[in-house]
Amino acid sequence: MNAFINWLNKHLVPVAAKIGSIKWLVALRDAFIAMMPATMVGSVASLLNALVRDIPTRFGWTGFVNAMQPIVNINVQVWTGSMAILALIFAFTFGYHLSIQYKVEPITGGIVSLGTFIMALPQNSIITLKKTLSAADIKTITDAGSTVSGKTISTPGFFNFNTYFGANGFFTIMILGGLASAIYIWFMHKNFTIKMPDSVPPAIANAFTGIIPAIGSLYVSGIITWAVNTMSKSTVIEIISNTIQAPLLNMSQGYGAVLLMTILVQVFWFFGIHGTNVLGPVLDSIWLTAQLTNISAATAHKALPYFWTRNAFDLYAWIGGAGSTLLLLIAILMFSTRDDQRAVAKMAIAPGFFNINEPVMFGLPIVLDPIYFIPFVIAPVVMVTIAYFVLAAGWVAPIRVQYVWSMPIFINSIFATLDWRAPILQLVNAIIGFLIYVPFVKAANKVNPADLNQE
Template sequence: MNGFIDKLSEKLVPIASKLGQNKYLLVLRDAFMLAFPLTMFGSLVVVINNLPFFSDELKGTLGNLFGNGQNATMSIMTLFVTFGIGYYLTKTHDVEPIFGGAVSLAAYLIVTPFATVTEGGETVTGVLTTDRLGAKGMFIGIIAAFLAAEIYSRITKKGIVIKMPEAVPAAVAKSFAAMIPAIITLTIFTLVNAFVTGVFDTNLHDVVYNVIQKPLVGLGSGLPATLIAVFFVQLLWFFGLHGQIIVNSVMDPIWNTLMLDNFEAFQKGETLPHIVTKPFMEIFTVGMGGSGSTLIVVILMAFVMKSRQLKDVGRLALAPGIFNVNEPVIFGMPIVLNAAIFIPWLLAPLVSTTFNYLVMAAGIFPTPTGVTVPWTVPVFFNGMLATNSIMGGVLQLIDMALIGVIWYPFLKILDRTNLQQVDMSTAE
């Protein structure tokens, strides 16, 4: 087993390290984190407006009064992501980032179709619908933002800018410096949009949605792709690499799009279209007590095992584990490069993820609604908030029992080994 792990480490760790340091994936991660506080606020509004014990009439009243809290955050998440991509990518080129963010956002809006809406006999033109600014526009937003930021930054780096005298205030000088790169970048997007609209009588949103987004989202929403993602999260963590950051940087556009789809359906009172979403991945796969769902493992170590080493690590890791922080057990047990627990570390999240997917698909337990739950909310409560049902928390308790059954024999072997080592050292 140790030889196999050493060979796997030699092949996997360099690849994972390069992936984790990829400029574009880091920019994408930071852009989603820029939107996180806003989407968190929107999720809290949704949760409060739709508490299970509220009547439909009260929910409708709260939606009318406080609905803009979600409309201005969760429903237009793509706007924040595109600005974030432009900002952070431009920053990596050592170019003034605020203009890069603004240009990327403008480029995205240029390729976004403005609708004509008729309501109450009055026709309104130039309307931006929230579906284009939310789930349906996520992939075209990401693509447009990356391309716009790259074009803008490269033009600026080539010195194709207006340089003002030193006496001019810095804000004015930066604005003039951004003018030519911004005009060229946005002209390119305007011409592309005009070509697609004029020649093909469609828009880039629908092209990207049908050609790229729908197939990727369909693939990412299935159980096989989800299990592959969970497997690599666990495998990378085993070698001391932050598996969730690396895997999420690749999969977040898909999972967040699925989340927004569910969120929009939940707002409308429709059937939720997806099981796998960002909240599903965070709350019902590897996140119960931290990466690897180790809360039940910590409890078994602290209160069931007999060796001093496991008891001490378990008790030390219990309080952080309740709030889904488990570095104390990952590096204290240790889990990293510990061949003795390689099997349960990989197997338990795969089993619980499969179980959760199947019971949700069967309608036995509710599906996450699409609201974002802070990752530090303890187990049971985060499951309840994510599904807007106490049954979401109950499902997590069942998961913990299932994970505990898988881990128990391996922990018992470690426990006996530790006790034997103590007996041998005492005898000497």
């Protein structure tokens, strides 16, 4: 065991440390975190509408639903200004945080990324009719600014709000918005800027500093999007969505991808590296995108397209934090005879119920403890396997509402899925994870704490 841990320490830890220090990934992680207020506000609106409209409708309570219509309409407005425009928010936060990482003026960086995303969108509404229009109808439509070709009507200056302003725009922002931000940062580092006198207020000086870099980056984006639109008869976002985003999201629903991510997070954590943070850009880029797509689909009364999403890891495999350490704490309190571990468990159990596990990770510690390495990896692997196939079979509903990560077990699952079976799955997994930890807690009883302090 020690030889295996030493091998991992030598070959894996340096890789994890390098990943955690990549500025682009840090910016991506921070950009997703910065969206949290909008995500939560939109989720609250979706949840309220589910409670006052969707669920009562199933029971035929039309009178109650009609009475609640003003609240429903308000929630729709709130959702429109939050969850529905996450791509616009993410476009700005990604450019902003990328600029912070490279120490350049961040507001303009966010504007550049946002403007680039808008360029990548389809800007025409295409409607195909079943019959040919009359000359009078064609004149009316063309006078309004649209173009008629046979049975097709094209209207410029139209953005498909429902299709691309949500999670479907994320990958385009990461790729094209990232490229535009990189060009902006390059101009800034080369000092292709307008310098203002020291007497000019900082807000004005910063705005002038970013003018030339913004012109350069946005024109490059404009050339790229124009060329793609002209040569492919499509748009950048449609191409990226069909060739990159859709295949990745489909791959994320495979058991191998879910299992690999679970193992990597556990192994990184074992070596004291915050696995969920280091791999956060991957978790959020793929599985959070799937989750936000589900939330939007639920709001539109459509079938949820993805059964495994970002918070499914937290609900079913990481109960109380990565490694399901809440279950370990309960096992220690019940079966440990070591005063040192019981003292840590008593201190860490309350935070553990709210998914804060740093006290047990570094206080017990689990980090680099060869006794707990096996259950720390095996318990989440078994739990995620059970949950994966249960959700894949449709026995428990997928996540449809974003929830606050610090919600305790059982409350978080019923809130996120609106399915009474989700807490039952959590309970089954919690019992199994607990049973996996128990033998190792008993094995740790045989270790003399005084021996751990000897050289």
